[in-house]
Amino acid sequence: MNPPPTAPVDPRIYLAAERTFLAWIRTAIAFMGFGFVVARFGLFLRELALNHNVPGALPDHGLSQPVGVVLILAGILLNLIAAFRHRRYVQALNRGELDPSRSPAFSLWVAGFLAAIGLTVVLYLALPQP
Numbered sequence: 001m002n003p004p005p006t007a008p009v010d011p012r013i014y015l016a017a018e019r020t021f022l023a024w025i026r027t028a029i030a031f032m033g034f035g036f037v038v039a040r041f042g043l044f045l046r047e048l049a050l051n052h053n054v055p056g057a058l059p060d061h062g063l064s065q066p067v068g069v070v071l072i073l074a075g076i077l078l079n080l081i082a083a084f085r086h087r088r089y090v091q092a093l094n095r096g097e098l099d100p101s102r103s104p105a106f107s108l109w110v111a112g113f114l115a116a117i118g119l120t121v122v123l124y125l126a127l128p129q130p
Contacts, residue, residue, distance in 0.1 A: 013098070017089050024082035027110070031075030038121065039068025063124050071117060078110065 042064035085106075092098070 013093060014090065017086060017093070021082055021086040024086075025079060028075045028078035028082065031078060032072050035068045035071025035073075035075060037068070038071060039065045041068075063120075067117060067120060067124075074113065081106070 042062075
């Protein structure tokens with residue numbers, strides 16, 4: 001049951017919402033940082049092959065840069081979605097509406113996206129290069 005709109009909301013609820021928001025921001029920053037690393041991974045492998053005089057340096061399959069860019073864009077999108085959701089939640093708290101039955105679908109989509117990117121990188125590293 002929701003408290004009446006005139007009842008003060010416990011400040012711990014606001015602080016918990018703030019911590020959740022900051023956790024999503026940290027996740028988005030990690031996405032962008034990991035995206036940068038992945039985007040530059042192909043360059044690192046080519047330089048490593050050249051420095052160790054590997055005949056026929058590793059061919060550039062062009063997978064690391066697009067995957068890295070997708071991760072960076074996902075981090076930007078995640079920042080925007082986190083800000084929107086936080087704002088909407090705080091506004092609901094200010095109106096006296098506390099809806100604890102929020103769907104975990106967004107978190108599950110983020111986890112699935114990370115798993116798909118991780119699988120792509122693993123396959124890229126595990127499959128023999130032509």
